[in-house]
Structure formats: structure tokens, C-alpha cells
Amino acid sequence: MTAYIFRRLLQAIPLVFGILTLxxxxxxxxxGDPMAxxxxxxxxxxxxxxxRENYGLDQPVHIxxxxxxxxxxxxxxxxxxxxxxxxxxxxxxxxPNTLLLSGTSLLLIFAIGIAIGIVQAVRxxxxxxxxxTLGALFIYSMPSFWLGLMLILIxxxxxxxxxxxxxxxxxxxxxxxxxxxxxxSTWGKFTDRLDHLVLPSIALGVSSAASVARYTxxxxxxxxxxxxxxxxxxxxxxxxxxxxxxxxxxxxxxxxTLLGLYLPFLFSGAVLVEVVFAWPGMGRxxxxxxxxxxxxxxxxxxxxxxxxxVIANLIADILYAVVDPRIRYERERR
Amino acid sequence: xxxxxxxxxxxxLSAAALLPGLPQLLRGQRRAGLSLVxxxxxxxxxxxxxxxxxxxxxxxxxxxxxxxxxxxxxxxxAAWWLGVSWGRGSSEDSAAGASQWAIAWRxxxxxxxxxxxxxLMVALYLVTLLAPYLTSYEPSVIVDxxxxxxxxxxxxxxxxxxxxxxxxxxxxxxxxxxxSLSIGFIAVGISIALGxxxxxxxxxxxxxxxxxxxRFVDTLISFPRLVLLITVIALFQPSxxxxxVVLGLTLWPSTARIVRGEVLSLREREFIEAARALGLGSPRxxxxxxxxxxxxxxxxAATLGLGNIILIEAGLSFLGLSAPPPTPSWGNxxxxxxxxxxEAWWVSTFPGLAIVFTVVSFNLIGDGLRDAxxxxxxx
Numbered sequence: 001m002t003a004y005i006f007r008r009l010l011q012a013i014p015l016v017f018g019i020l021t022l023x024x025x026x027x028x029x030x031x032g033d034p035m036a037x038x039x040x041x042x043x044x045x046x047x048x049x050x051x052r053e054n055y056g057l058d059q060p061v062h063i064x065x066x067x068x069x070x071x072x073x074x075x076x077x078x079x080x081x082x083x084x085x086x087x088x089x090x091x092x093x094x095x096p097n098t099l100l101l102s103g104t105s106l107l108l109i110f111a112i113g114i115a116i117g118i119v120q121a122v123r124x125x126x127x128x129x130x131x132x133t134l135g136a137l138f139i140y141s142m143p144s145f146w147l148g149l150m151l152i153l154i155x156x157x158x159x160x161x162x163x164x165x166x167x168x169x170x171x172x173x174x175x176x177x178x179x180x181x182x183x184x185s186t187w188g189k190f191t192d193r194l195d196h197l198v199l200p201s202i203a204l205g206v207s208s209a210a211s212v213a214r215y216t217x218x219x220x221x222x223x224x225x226x227x228x229x230x231x232x233x234x235x236x237x238x239x240x241x242x243x244x245x246x247x248x249x250x251x252x253x254x255x256x257t258l259l260g261l262y263l264p265f266l267f268s269g270a271v272l273v274e275v276v277f278a279w280p281g282m283g284r285x286x287x288x289x290x291x292x293x294x295x296x297x298x299x300x301x302x303x304x305x306x307x308x309x310v311i312a313n314l315i316a317d318i319l320y321a322v323v324d325p326r327i328r329y330e331r332e333r334r
Numbered sequence: 335x336x337x338x339x340x341x342x343x344x345x346x347l348s349a350a351a352l353l354p355g356l357p358q359l360l361r362g363q364r365r366a367g368l369s370l371v372x373x374x375x376x377x378x379x380x381x382x383x384x385x386x387x388x389x390x391x392x393x394x395x396x397x398x399x400x401x402x403x404x405x406x407x408x409x410x411x412a413a414w415w416l417g418v419s420w421g422r423g424s425s426e427d428s429a430a431g432a433s434q435w436a437i438a439w440r441x442x443x444x445x446x447x448x449x450x451x452x453x454l455m456v457a458l459y460l461v462t463l464l465a466p467y468l469t470s471y472e473p474s475v476i477v478d479x480x481x482x483x484x485x486x487x488x489x490x491x492x493x494x495x496x497x498x499x500x501x502x503x504x505x506x507x508x509x510x511x512x513x514s515l516s517i518g519f520i521a522v523g524i525s526i527a528l529g530x531x532x533x534x535x536x537x538x539x540x541x542x543x544x545x546x547x548x549r550f551v552d553t554l555i556s557f558p559r560l561v562l563l564i565t566v567i568a569l570f571q572p573s574x575x576x577x578x579v580v581l582g583l584t585l586w587p588s589t590a591r592i593v594r595g596e597v598l599s600l601r602e603r604e605f606i607e608a609a610r611a612l613g614l615g616s617p618r619x620x621x622x623x624x625x626x627x628x629x630x631x632x633x634x635a636a637t638l639g640l641g642n643i644i645l646i647e648a649g650l651s652f653l654g655l656s657a658p659p660p661t662p663s664w665g666n667x668x669x670x671x672x673x674x675x676x677e678a679w680w681v682s683t684f685p686g687l688a689i690v691f692t693v694v695s696f697n698l699i700g701d702g703l704r705d706a707x708x709x710x711x712x713x
Contacts, residue, residue: 018553030569141641141693143648146668146686149675153683157676268560272649276672286561287653290568302565306557313556 001321008317012310017069019306023299024068028061030295077300082292087300091282095304097176098281101274102266104197105205109262113209114255117216121251122243124221136210145272148203152276155199171199174278200277204269208262215258220251253324260316264309354417365443369453374413376460380406384467398466405463438630441706448702454695462511471502473509474660485678495680497670506662507685513663514692517578517656518643524582526636529589530628534620536590537597548594551587559584560646564655572655581643589635596628630707637703641696648689664689 059067071078077087116136120129156173159165172178178192223229224247232242271283278284282301289297355370381388388406391399442448461468483500486492494503536547554562562584570576600606601624609619650656651665659666664685671681 014549015552015556018549019556022553022557026566026569030566137694137697138690141645141690141697143645143652143665143686143689145649145652146682146689149668149672149682150686153675153679264556264558267558268649271558271560271564272652275653283561286564290564290653290655295569298565298568302557302561305561309556309558 004321005318012314015310020069020072023303024065027299078296080297081294087297091304094282094285098270101200101279101281102270104201108201109205109209109212113212114216116213120217121220136213140207140210144203144269145276148273148276151199151203172196200273200279204273219254223247223251256320260313263312267305354413370413370417377409380467387467402464402466438706442702445702447698451695451698462515465508469505469508471505473506473662488680494684497681498674503681503684506667507688510662510664510667513657514644514647517647518640520578521581521643522636522640525586526589529586530593530632533590533593534597534624537594538601538620551590554587560649567655574657577656592631592635593628596631597624600624600627634700634704637696637700641693644693
């Protein structure tokens with residue numbers, strides 16, 4: 001097992017290099033002078049030259065590349081042009097927020113997706129099954145940012161006009177916490193944060209949940225047909241136990257691989273959803289940086305996003321190997 | 335087919351001239367008949383209700399009016415021509431003589447959701463091409479005093495209301511379809527062509543070539559798509575051209591992976607061995623013998639990718655990184671409405687619905703194609 005994890009880690013290294021190189025190439029190919037934002041009639045050309053030298057922009061490309069690699073690998077992501085502080089510090093504030101949002105979404109995706117998938121598989125070809133398939137098709141085809149806006153419109157504003165609507169189902173339209181957040185008790189803080197999480201995590205996750213449901217359904221249908229399930233039924237186990245204990249375990253195996261597959265997708269969606277809900281995460285950071293033409297921040301955030309995907313894939317692969325001994329064995333022999 | 339010579343033929347001709355699809359309906363071919371009737375009636379409706387718009391084609395002289403005019407003519411011609419010729423002497427081909435594509439089409443035809451998707455798609459493209467005839471407003475022109483026409487709720491005059499500048503939302507969605515659909519189409523074209531080529535080369539040659547190309551693909555796939563896209567597009571000033579090219583150049587890796595997987599197994603087959611034994615060069619083997627055999631999965635990936643790209647483009651233009659402002663696109667209409675979401679819900683809601691229906695129809699077609707083109711599922 002250790003050998004497998006180790007090998008998998010080794011495979012990730014060239015990937016990180018590839019990502020760094022690609023980001024560097026994009027920066028080099030892009031038109032425009034990185035010094036352009038400092039150009040101003042009141043700034044002397046000598047000062048610009050000096051700054052160019054300070055940033056190492058007068059060096060040949062390959063030296064710039066090596067420097068870039070060195071600084072990124074040592075955790076120095078450069079300085080934000082607009083906030084005048086290290087990008088690493090800015091991102092350190094933002095990453096937990098994005099992880100919180102996508103983590104909640106991920107939980108939601110798998111909980112809802114698997115539950116619906118099981119129901120569909122157990123009641124295959126029923127009216128309920130068809131209705132859920134149709135619903136999933138529509139949800140799967142929805143842009144997350146639009147769904148977010150609709151959720152805000154209905155569940156944060158319109159419901160206030162409805163008298164009988166329960167207070168607990170009215171949600172805040174944006175932000176991460178209420179104005180009085182700092183004054184709340186620990187429990188109050190927790191529920192307040194949770195309240196703010198509901199709409200964005202639904203907007204972000206619901207389309208992936210639809211596709212998890214689809215995968216669970218087909219994987220469950222495959223498992224249910226197998227002999228050991230018939231055996232379990234034959235020895236008189238209640239249907240509930242057969243499905244939830246015997247079938248589900250094996251049906252869930254392939255679903256774990258989806259975890260790694262959805263993360264890049266989820267992060268993409270996070271950019272849009274964070275903009276819609278004014279959620280102060282990395283997606284919001286990269287959007288603001290683009291609006292302000294703060295390119296070093298844009299590039300660093302892109303890099304961090306990609307590295308997070310690599311790490312997530314690593315975790316998903318290792319999880320898969322832990323759960324399914326066959327994979328471990330096969331891959332170790334190769 | 336039936337011996338409909340002389341008298342019968344003349345009767346059918348006159349029935350077809352009266353209304354295309356009528357002879358098909360009389361013969362019991364309901365699907366062909368109904369679709370022809372629908373096509374003919376909708377074209378006639380456009381001609382009758384939008385008659386002054388059609389006449390305006392000759393005075394305005396804008397290219398989109400001419401495109402709409404040609405579409406109208408082509409639609410009418412197709413309806414009547416098909417009305418006469420459809421279902422005559424065909425559909426009698428035995429299974430032995432049918433090509434692979436004909437078999438796939440027959441499978442596809444039986445799939446009702448997929449056919450629904452196909453009809454939706456055809457309707458969507460017709461509407462897009464006919465846009466100037468379907469509305470009496472212009473997408474980016476403010477007609478009246480802005481304070482009187484802004485944020486009007488949906489009504490008979492403005493089917494989907496007006497936005498903060500008093501522009502008709504329905505008109506903007508019609509014209510926006512053009513941007514969303516054509517960007518999607520071209521970008522999918524680029525990414526499919528590139529992905530197929532890279533995948534085929536990678537799978538066919540194997541070894542170092544494969545390793546290098548696939549590591550590159552892995553790297554590209556590690557970036558969250560939208561993040562990579564907004565980064566690159568932001569660096570090169572957003573314009574429609576940049577968006578199309580960048581979308582095309584960043585979305586090919588998944589196709590490359592699919593194609594490579596297929597080619598890996600094709601490579602070992604006898605007919606490739608035979609081609610090699612004949613002394614054919616690698617480019618010829620790849621282009622003439624390998625690529626035609628992976629077209630099935632590629633077409634499926636393209637249709638599903640089309641829906642996906644429309645979603646991504648909508649996201650980009652929502653962030654202001656696609657077609658620049660006065661030009662409507664579904665994403666930026668939603669952005670326009672976002673500020674006044676509560677006061678004027680219609681501005682953001684309707685373009686979103688347009689996106690959902692478009693993507694649903696592409697997904698339905700894609701699923702249908704997958705079932706039709708995969709012989710393993712056919713047994």
C-alpha cells in the first residue's frame with residue numbers, strides 16, 4: 001500500500017511541473033507589457049528600467065523560467081499589484097472559504113445523488129424512475145450561476161412576501177455571514193454560516209448530483225443482478241438489508257472515482273457561484289483580479305486551483321485503492 | 335413501393351401542393367407527415383405575420399436579413415420538395431444493403447426522446463436564422479424615452495419584458511442565440527478536429543509520442559476548465575474570435591483521451607496490420623483507416639460537448655469575458671438582469687431557460703446517438 005501511495009505521489013510531480021510551465025508559457029505568450037500598469041507620464045523611464053530589473057524581466061526567458069519555478073516551489077507566489085501584499089497571504093485567506101463551499105457541495109452531491117440513484121435502481125422503469133431521470137436531465141443542463149440567481153430570487157426575496165412560509169426556509173442572498181456574526185455564540189456562528197452555505201452549495205452541486213444519481217443507478221442495477229444478491233434474498237434477508245448493506249457497498253466502488261472527476265468541475269463552478277453569491281473565495285479572488293488587471297494574482301490563483309485538483313485526484317486514487325483491494329494489487333504488479 | 339402510377343401519382347402531387355406532408359399523413363407515415371406540416375405551416379406563418387419585416391429585407395439590406403430571407407426560401411422549398419419526394423420508393427432497403435450509418439439512423443429514429451431533441455435543435459437553428467423576421471424590435475437599439483420603456487413586465491408588446499435600457503428581452507434572446515450557438519459550433523469543431531488527431535496519433539504510435547502527448551493532456555485536464563479559460567481570455571482581451579479560438583484550443587483533451595482509448599484497440603486489429611503489410615504510410619493509415627473507425631464515439635462526444643460548451647460560454651459571458659456589451663449573448667443578458675433581479679425578474683430568467691432548453695436538446699441527441707452508434711448496446 002505504501003509503495004502504491006509513493007508511486008502515485010511520484011506521478012504527481014511531473015504534473016505540477018507541467019502546470020507551472022503552462023502557466024509560464026501563457027504569461028509569456030500573452031500580449032502586452034507587464035510593466036504597462038506602472039507607465040505614467042510622472043514615472044521616469046529610468047525608474048521603469050529599474051523595476052524591470054528588480055522583477056528580473058530584463059533576463060532571458062530561460063533564466064526567468066528557472067526563477068519562476070524556484071519562487072513558486074518555495075511558496076512565493078509574487079505580490080499582488082492592487083493590494084500590495086504577498087499573493088500567498090491573500091490566497092491563504094481565500095482557500096478555506098472555497099474549500100468550505102466546495103466541500104459542502106461535495107457532501108450534498110454524493111448524499112443526494114446516491115440516494116436518488118438507489119431509489120431509481122430499486123424502482124427501475126417505474127413512473128418515479130422516469131420522472132427522476134427527466135428531472136435530472138434538466139438539472140444537469142442548467143447553468144449553475146443562473147440557478148444561483150433563481151434561488152436568490154425565490155428563496156431569499158420572494159418568500160418574504162409569502163406569509164405562511166416558515167422562517168427557517170428563508171435564506172440570506174449573499175455573503176458568508178451576517179452583519180452581527182462576531183457577536184454570536186459559537187453555536188450561533190455555526191448555524192449562521194450554515195444558513196449562508198445552503199443556497200450557494202445547492203447552486204454549485206445540484207448538476208453534479210444529477211450525474212452522480214445517473215452513475216449510481218446504472219452501477220446499482222449491475223450489482224443487483226449478481227448472484228450473491230440473489231443468495232442474500234434467498235436466505236430471507238429483508239429487502240432493505242439486501243440493498244443497503246449488500247448491494248450498496250459494491251455499487252459505490254466506481255462512484256469513488258467520480259470524486260476526482262468532479263473536483264475540477266466543482267472549482268470551475270465555484271468561480272461563477274462565488275461571484276453570484278459574493279462568497280469571498282478563490283473564484284471571487286480571480287474574478288476581482290481580472291477586473292483590476294492584476295495578472296500576477298490571476299496566474300497564481302490559476303496555479304493553486306490546478307494544484308488543488310492534482311491533490312484531490314491523488315486523494316481520490318488512494319481512497320479507491322484503500323476501498324478496493326483489486327486496484328491496489330493490479331497497479332502494484334504493473 | 336406501392337404502385338402509385340398515373341392517377342395516384344397525380345392525386346398525391348396535388349395533395350402535396352395543397353399542404354406538404356398531407357400525402358405522407360394519408361399514407362400513415364405520421365412522423366414524416368407531421369414534421370413536414372409543421373415546417374410548412376411555420377414558414378408560412380413567418381411569411382404572413384412578418385410580411386412587412388420580410389419586405390424590409392430589400393430596403394434595410396443588412397446581411398442577417400438576407401440570411402433570414404434565404405432561410406425562409408429554403409424552408410419553403412424544402413417543405414414542398416420533400417412533400418413530393420419523401421417516402422417514395424425508399425424504406426424498402428434490406429438490412430444487408432444498409433450502411434452502418436443507415437442502421438444507426440434507424441436506431442436513432444426509434445428513440446423518442448432523442449428525436450424530440452433533434453426537432454428542438456432544428457427549431458432552434460431555424461429560429462436563430464430567422465431572428466430578424468420574428469420580432470419587430472432591434473436588439474441593441476433603445477426605441478423610446480428610456481424612463482418610460484425600462485423594466486416593463488412581460489406583456490403582448492414585449493413577450494419577455496424589457497431590460498434596464500428598455501430593450502426588448504425576447505429580441506435580445508433571439509439575437510443572442512446566434513452568438514451562443516455559433517460560438518459553440520465552431521469551438522466544438524476546432525476541439526473535435528484537434529482532439530481526434532492528437533488522440534489518433536498518440537494511440538497509433540504509442541511509446542514516447544504517446545507518453546509526451548498524454549502528459550500534456552493530463553496537465554491541461556488538471557486545470558479547472560473555466561479557470562483556465564478566464565485566465566487566457568482575460569490576458570488576450572475578450573472578443574468573439576478570441577473566445578472561439580481559446581475554447582477550441584482548451585477543450586480538446588477529453589476527446590483526445592476517448593479517441594486514444596479506441597485507437598489502442600484498433601491498432602491491433604487485422605485490417606490495420608493488412609494496411610501496414612501493404613506498405614501504406616502512417617499518415618494514410620491514420621487518416622483513412624483509423625479515424626473513420628473512431629467517428630462514432632467522436633460524434634457522440636461532439637454533441638454532448640456542444641451542450642457543455644454552450645454552458646461554458648454562458649458562464650464566460652456572464653463574467654463579461656465573451657462578446658463585448660451591446661452585442662447580446664445569453665450569458666450577458668443574465669448579467670444585465672442581475673442588478674435588478676428582484677424588480678425585474680424576467681430579464682435574467684428567460685435567457686436562462688433558453689440555455690436550459692438548448693442544452694437539454696443537445697444532451698438528448700447525444701444520448702440517443704450514443705445508443706444508436708454503439709453496436710454493443712444494440713443486441
